[in-house]
Amino acid sequence: xxxxxxxxxxxxxxxxxxxxxxxxxxxxxxxxxxxxxxxxxxxxxxxxxxxxxxxxxxxxxxxxxxxxxxxxxxxxxxxxxxxxxxxxxxxxxxxxxxxxxxxxxxxxxxxxxxxxxxxxxxxxxxxxxxxxxxxxxxxxxxxxxxxxxxxxxxxxxxxxxxxxxxxxxxxxxxxxxxxxxxxxxxxxxxxxxxxxxxxxxxxxxxxxxxxxxxxxxxxxxxxxxxxxxxxxxxxxxxxxxxxxxxxxxxxxxxxxxxxxxxxxxxxxxxxxxxxxxxxxxxxxxxxxxxxxxxxxxxxxxxxxxxxxxxxxxxxxxxxxxxxxxxxxxxxxxxxxxxxxxxxxxxxxxxxxxxxxxxxxxxxxxxxxxxxxxxxxxxxxxxxxxxxxxxxxxxxxxxxxxxxxxxxxxxxxxxxxxxxxxxxxxxxxxxxxxxxxxxxxxxxxxxxxxxxxxxxxxxxxxxxxxxxxxxxxxxxxxxxxxxxxxxxxxxxxxxxxxxxxxxxxxxxxxxxxxxxxxxxxxxxxx
Amino acid sequence: xxxxxxxxxxxxxxxxxxxxxxxxxxxxxxxxxxxxxxxxxxxxxxxxxxxxxxxxxxxxxxxxxxxxxxxxxxxxxxxxxxxxxxxxxxxxxxxxxxxxxxxxxxxxxxxxxxxxxxxxxxxxxxxxxxxxxxxxxxxxxxxxxxxxxxxxxxxxxxxxxxxxxxxxxxxxxxxxxxxxxxxxxxxxxxxxxxxxxxxxxxxxxxxxxxxxxxxxxxxxxxxxxxxxxxxxxxxxxxxxxxxxxxxxxxxxxxxxxxxxxxxxxxxxxxxxxxxxxxxxxxxxxxxxxxxxxxxxxxxxxxxxxxxxxxxxxxxxxxxxxxxxxxxxxxxxxxxxxxxxxxxxxxxxxxxxxxxxxxxxxxxxxxxxxxxxxxxxxxxxxxxxxxxxxxxxxxxxxxxxxxxxxxxxxxxxxxxxxxxxxxxxxxxxxxxxxxxxxxxxxxxx
Numbered sequence: 017x018x019x020x021x022x023x024x025x026x027x028x029x030x031x032x033x034x035x036x037x038x039x040x041x042x043x044x045x046x047x048x049x050x051x052x053x054x055x056x057x058x059x060x061x062x063x064x065x066x067x068x069x070x071x072x073x074x075x076x077x078x079x080x081x082x083x084x085x086x087x088x089x090x091x092x093x094x095x096x097x098x099x100x101x102x103x104x105x106x107x108x109x110x111x112x113x114x115x116x117x118x119x120x121x122x123x124x125x126x127x128x129x130x131x132x133x134x135x136x137x138x139x140x141x142x143x144x145x146x147x148x149x150x151x152x153x154x155x156x157x158x159x160x161x162x163x164x165x166x167x168x169x170x171x172x173x174x175x176x177x178x179x180x181x182x183x184x185x186x187x188x189x190x191x192x193x194x195x196x197x198x199x200x201x202x203x204x205x206x207x208x209x210x211x212x213x214x215x216x217x218x219x220x221x222x223x224x225x226x227x228x229x230x231x232x233x234x235x236x237x238x239x240x241x242x243x244x245x246x247x248x249x250x251x252x253x254x255x256x257x258x259x260x261x262x263x264x265x266x267x268x269x270x271x272x273x274x275x276x277x278x279x280x281x282x283x284x285x286x287x288x289x290x291x292x293x294x295x296x297x298x299x300x301x302x303x304x305x306x307x308x309x310x311x312x313x314x315x316x317x318x319x320x321x322x323x324x325x326x327x328x329x330x331x332x333x334x335x336x337x338x339x340x341x342x343x344x345x346x347x348x349x350x351x352x353x354x355x356x357x358x359x360x361x362x363x364x365x366x367x368x369x370x371x372x373x374x375x376x377x378x379x380x381x382x383x384x385x386x387x388x389x390x391x392x393x394x395x396x397x398x399x400x401x402x403x404x405x406x407x408x409x410x411x412x413x414x415x416x417x418x419x420x421x422x423x424x425x426x427x428x429x430x431x432x433x434x435x436x437x438x439x440x441x442x443x444x445x446x447x448x449x450x451x452x453x454x455x456x457x458x459x460x461x462x463x464x465x466x467x468x469x470x471x472x473x474x475x476x477x478x479x480x481x482x483x484x485x486x487x488x489x490x491x492x493x494x495x496x497x498x499x500x501x502x503x504x505x506x507x508x509x510x511x512x513x514x515x516x517x518x519x520x521x522x523x524x525x526x527x528x529x530x531x532x533x534x535x536x537x538x539x540x541x
Numbered sequence: 542x543x544x545x546x547x548x549x550x551x552x553x554x555x556x557x558x559x560x561x562x563x564x565x566x567x568x569x570x571x572x573x574x575x576x577x578x579x580x581x582x583x584x585x586x587x588x589x590x591x592x593x594x595x596x597x598x599x600x601x602x603x604x605x606x607x608x609x610x611x612x613x614x615x616x617x618x619x620x621x622x623x624x625x626x627x628x629x630x631x632x633x634x635x636x637x638x639x640x641x642x643x644x645x646x647x648x649x650x651x652x653x654x655x656x657x658x659x660x661x662x663x664x665x666x667x668x669x670x671x672x673x674x675x676x677x678x679x680x681x682x683x684x685x686x687x688x689x690x691x692x693x694x695x696x697x698x699x700x701x702x703x704x705x706x707x708x709x710x711x712x713x714x715x716x717x718x719x720x721x722x723x724x725x726x727x728x729x730x731x732x733x734x735x736x737x738x739x740x741x742x743x744x745x746x747x748x749x750x751x752x753x754x755x756x757x758x759x760x761x762x763x764x765x766x767x768x769x770x771x772x773x774x775x776x777x778x779x780x781x782x783x784x785x786x787x788x789x790x791x792x793x794x795x796x797x798x799x800x801x802x803x804x805x806x807x808x809x810x811x812x813x814x815x816x817x818x819x820x821x822x823x824x825x826x827x828x829x830x831x832x833x834x835x836x837x838x839x840x841x842x843x844x845x846x847x848x849x850x851x852x853x854x855x856x857x858x859x860x861x862x863x864x865x866x867x868x869x870x871x872x873x874x875x876x877x878x879x880x881x882x883x884x885x886x887x888x889x890x891x892x893x894x895x896x897x898x899x900x901x902x903x904x905x906x907x908x909x910x911x912x913x914x915x916x917x918x919x920x921x922x923x924x925x926x927x928x929x930x931x932x933x934x935x936x937x938x939x940x941x942x943x944x945x946x947x948x949x950x951x952x953x954x955x956x957x958x959x960x961x962x963x964x965x966x967x968x969x970x971x972x973x974x975x976x977x978x979x980x981x982x983x984x985x
Binding site for chain 2: 091299430
């Protein structure tokens with residue numbers, strides 16, 4: 017009996033978009049008619065699991081209610097467009113803490129390269145003429161400032177804000193946040209581009225001579241380094257969803273590299289001239305490339321297809337950067353333009369004219385900020401709506417304390433993904449490896465249908481009655497054939513039958529799943 | 542112009558005092574959590590490695606007996622009390638929590654064959670080779686010679702005893718099967734089928750009128766106290782040493798066989814066992830179910846203890862130590878956490894039922910983390926690397942070698958059968974499943 021006034025508590029409805037965002041795929045077909053799983057018990061178990069998965073999706077989608085912050089925005093008045101607003105106007109219209117985030121540093125050792133940490137709190141800048149500085153750009157607290165007395169070509173943070181790598185004239189150096197030199201990586205020679213893959217703890221570099229190298233910074237070992245044979249690597253970015261390096265070359269090809277193979281995983285002919293800049297959407301869906309012929313193209317890099325969009329802008333784009341919300345910043349000379357997607361088309365959103373030529377550019381994670389390095393300094397621009405407002409405290413936390421950082425470092429090291437798992441499809445490890453299994457079965461089957469060797473058999477002549485005769489000869493031949501067949505099968509089994517197939521057939525590549533091949537096969541790679 | 546730029550108030554993200562906990566806002570947007578599959582795989586791999594690393598199942602050893610331990614008996618309601626009987630006729634009462642012997646006394650002349658608690662847990666009965674059934678009071682720990690409350694002298698040899706779950710009735714086995722009432726000195730019922738003697742008898746804990754016994758003519762006999770005679774009998778190739786009823790499923794029991802295997806039977810279809818559990822390399826001596834009815838533990842003459850899942854053919858765990866000799870009796874504690882084993886070399890050992898489980902109180906976060914890693918291990922269980930690590934066990938050399946030998950023997954048998962089949966008329970050599978192979982006949 018339900019008490020009076022009882023009302024069933026309805027849970028908050030979830031919108032379809034939110035459900036789609038958290039969706040984990042359509043699941044297994046368990047309908048009685050069409051399913052391929054014949055065992056009832058297994059089907060029942062899977063059914064229960066599917067229910068759990070669906071509930072998880074719903075629950076995670078429902079937690080979006082609890083998010084506290086909202087996206088930034090910029091709306092134009094009637095008869096105006098957002099592009100016409102200057103940084104000055106925006107600064108005047110926002111509160112003082114946000115206004116303080118717009119700043120310009122006039123420095124002399126330019127051109128400058130900048131990088132933000134993963135939580136968007138710290139900034140490292142390196143000037144071509146040897147100036148390196150690391151700072152907490154929100155509080156403007158300087159961590160260190162040194163001059164390395166060598167030319168600098170790129171900078172990159174390592175997994176935490178206490179260490180950063182600097183690509184200098186010959187070698188790559190690692191400094192800590194007090195400016196003390198920790199390591200000198202002589203194996204990374206004449207590096208022009210640095211990228212850090214945070215989940216794999218890999219410092220990747222591309223050199224002027226076309227060498228690609230991956231250094232595991234947690235154990236200090238080089239995972240792989242080889243000549244990519246694409247010439248000077250001037251354009252290199254990582255795909256944040258699968259940790260593959262996208263390298264643009266002078267022929268207009270963007271090639272994708274993992275440390276596991278000396279050939280690119282994929283190649284895309286994007287332009288007919290040099291690729292001037294390349295950026296990958298944080299969701300790993302799109303890649304933007306630009307070319308000196310003033311074109312900018314957007315590609316679908318999950319399908320390796322496109323271009324989805326192709327534009328001609330007024331000047332050749334030299335730098336590209338994607339923000340967390342998918343806004344695309346393009347730097348052409350001293351002008352920075354930010355585009356955003358509206359109804360299936362990239363529309364200009366904001367424009368800024370810097371005092372000097374822009375030499376590097378990055379959106380700050382979890383902030384509405386675009387940092388630019390120019391030939392004569394560094395400045396940060398307010399781009400409303402570019403940053404993700406709600407961060408995940410366990411993933412990257414801008415308000416991290418020292419103890420939290422230490423704890424997070426240990427946790428991250430425990431979850432370090434092995435470099436073998438870098439491949440184009442980030443979920444390959446969770447899928448059923450049918451190809452290897454099929455091959456195994458095939459090999460077993462082939463063993464059965466081994467053709468017996470032809471036996472040259474000449475019977476002895478016997479004159480005794482009943483000993484000779486054709487029937488007897490055929491019978492003996494049959495037995496001998498069977499014996500020799502068994503012998504060869506045994507021999508094949510003992511000498512590892514798969515190594516034989518390797519010689520005749522070219523090695524099939526299973527990508528990420530190569531690590532599960534027997535060791536004898538692996539050596540051939 | 543309407544403009545809003547992200548500004549976060551640090552007060553909302555930082556803790557107020559040092560005593561406060563850190564604020565950790567969460568956002569489950571999949572875009573902020575890349576490499577989900579690879580990270581989960583790594584975590585699963587780590588947790589399966591940690592599981593093997595922390596697998597230290599041996600808890601402690603209870604020493605004191607002056608001869609091999611012949612039987613163990615768990616208290617029905619006290620987790621810490623365990624009784625053990627030895628081959629020299631001594632009974633010891635143990636406190637497991639302190640790992641001490643609370644009392645010991647010479648109970649029988651000759652081997653103690655079985656000890657059971659009465660349903661209340663205040664008294665216990667013991668049977669020995671001297672044809673007597675003695676009833677003792679628990680907690681009567683006056684030092685020196687103890688006197689039984691009651692002594693019954695039986696006409697026949699008694700080799701086993703089992704108590705009814707609720708009523709004050711117990712059954713003994715020996716030359717024949719007797720049913721006794723606690724207050725009477727004469728058996729109330731006698732069951733007899735054939736002339737062979739019985740080794741072990743067990744009351745069904747759920748359907749409490751049923752009980753089963755294993756006989757020396759390689760058979761397992763099923764009795765019902767409501768009927769006049771035994772119900773049915775199933776013969777196996779080799780002798781059954783002990784059996785144990787599943788405490789959660791009234792119809793199934795598992796028996797430890799001389800042919801290195803254990804067999805799980807459903808009493809509705811005694812003709813074929815539901816499952817054959819292989820892995821021991823010598824005769825299985827004793828078996829006991831976990832209170833959940835999902836797993837059971839078996840002790841073998843090959844000096845190892847194995848834990849099987851009820852519906853799996855092979856063991857999930859093997860325990861051994863260098864000093865442990867032939868196992869004689871096994872027990873699974875009623876809180877589903879520990880395993881007690883008695884062996885030939887006079888020691889009783891206490892093991893964890895899950896080798897890598899952390900003992901003691903778990904904090905909620907610890908528990909959540911363990912549950913999470915458990916789920917991950919299950920999710921990635923089929924991956925070769927994870928499967929290999931979780932399956933890997935170090936076994937003593939004699940078991941390792943014996944296993945290889947058994948494998949060759951099995952291959953030989955299979956090969957021979959296949960050859961026979963290939964050279965005889967179609968259907969003359971039928972395929973016999975492993976389950977059916979070991980059962981000779983069923984009698985009703």
